[in-house]
Amino acid sequence: MQEIILWLKTYFDWFYIPRVxxxxxxxxxxxxxxxxxxMLWFKTSRAWTxxxxxxILVIFIAVAGALQLNTVLWxxxxxxxxxxxxxIILFQPELRRALDELGRxxxxxxxxxxxxxxxxxxxxxxxxxxxxxxxxxxxLSKAKTGALIVIEHDTPLGEYENTGIKIDAIVTEQLLINxxxxxxxxxxxxxxxxxxxxxxxTCYLPLTERNDVxxxxxxxxxxxxxxxxxxxxxxxxxxxxxxxxxxAHKGVLYQNLDEDxxxxxxxxxxxxxxxxxxxxxxxxxxxxxxxxxxx
Numbered sequence: 001m002q003e004i005i006l007w008l009k010t011y012f013d014w015f016y017i018p019r020v021x022x023x024x025x026x027x028x029x030x031x032x033x034x035x036x037x038x039m040l041w042f043k044t045s046r047a048w049t050x051x052x053x054x055x056i057l058v059i060f061i062a063v064a065g066a067l068q069l070n071t072v073l074w075x076x077x078x079x080x081x082x083x084x085x086x087x088i089i090l091f092q093p094e095l096r097r098a099l100d101e102l103g104r105x106x107x108x109x110x111x112x113x114x115x116x117x118x119x120x121x122x123x124x125x126x127x128x129x130x131x132x133x134x135x136x137x138x139x140l141s142k143a144k145t146g147a148l149i150v151i152e153h154d155t156p157l158g159e160y161e162n163t164g165i166k167i168d169a170i171v172t173e174q175l176l177i178n179x180x181x182x183x184x185x186x187x188x189x190x191x192x193x194x195x196x197x198x199x200x201x202t203c204y205l206p207l208t209e210r211n212d213v214x215x216x217x218x219x220x221x222x223x224x225x226x227x228x229x230x231x232x233x234x235x236x237x238x239x240x241x242x243x244x245x246x247x248a249h250k251g252v253l254y255q256n257l258d259e260d261x262x263x264x265x266x267x268x269x270x271x272x273x274x275x276x277x278x279x280x281x282x283x284x285x286x287x288x289x290x291x292x293x294x295x
Contacts, residue, residue: 125151129171129196130266134259136176137236137245146240147180148190148220150205153269155231161192164203171198180238190223190235206230213253224248234269236262 057076064072125133133149140147150157165186169175171193179186179201189202207219208226224235228248237246247254247265254265 125266125269126196130263132171132173133236133266134263136173137238137262138259139173139177140180140238141243141245144240144243145180145182145238146220147176147236147238148205148224149176149236150190150192150203150227151234151236151269152192152194153232153234155233157192157194157231157233160203160205160227161200164189164192164200166200167198169198171196221246221253225251225253234265
């Protein structure tokens with residue numbers, strides 16, 4: 001019997017089962033979490049194209065190593081440091097955006113701040129503000145009047161606010177239409193909305209540096225997309241040429257929106273499901289939206 005046990009022990013000696021403890025499980029979960037989000041970031045940015053190029057180079061170097069191409073291996077070894085620096089320079093906007101999104105998580109501040117929930121509620125868009133913004137965009141679209149409205153969320157937009165003219169007023173359709181009226185002092189540039197109030201007009205925004213943006217889109221759309229890439233704000237864009245309404249959020253441009261789809265985009269900033277009821281009916285062959293106006 002002892003010989004059998006000794007034989008089994010010897011036979012399965014190669015089969016090693018590590019001892020897994022709770023810290024090991026936590027370690028695996030943390031690493032898996034970061035690897036998943038890094039791969040997700042690669043997939044949703046220009047870095048995915050670079051990642052595929054790197055994989056081709058890795059395969060090429062592996063083949064060179066198998067064939068013992070010493071010169072190729074020497075060159076590859078000496079350009080690794082240069083490639084790392086080039087990666088940081090070329091993808092500085094994407095890296096900045098990734099770190100900015102990480103900073104918006106605010107895990108520690110939420111744990112130790114007792115009144116953060118109240119401040120967050122005050123900053124959310126109210127139903128009335130959403131109603132005013134939707135009606136404003138609709139009226140400007142009908143008149144083919146260009147507009148650019150940036151709605152601040154968690155990331156402060158003070159540096160862009162300082163480039164414009166300070167205003168402190170409640171968001172209303174009449175105010176915004178007057179601001180964007182052609183040939184008026186405040187119509188050029190962007191309007192900044194914070195905590196349900198218009199805080200500045202004629203603000204300058206950063207233009208997107210992406211090459212995959214439709215060339216037919218003008219400076220207004222590129223500015224709206226640019227601010228959405230570096231902050232978590234939402235930007236309403238009305239085209240002066242076509243009257244088309246677009247919304248830029250988190251680096252994505254949603255085009256050709258109607259009132260209902262635009263409202264759904266704005267509700268995202270409330271971090272809750274849309275509660276406004278709508279009745280759709282046909283009149284003259286067109287689909288209209290009747291809404292409960294806020295009192």
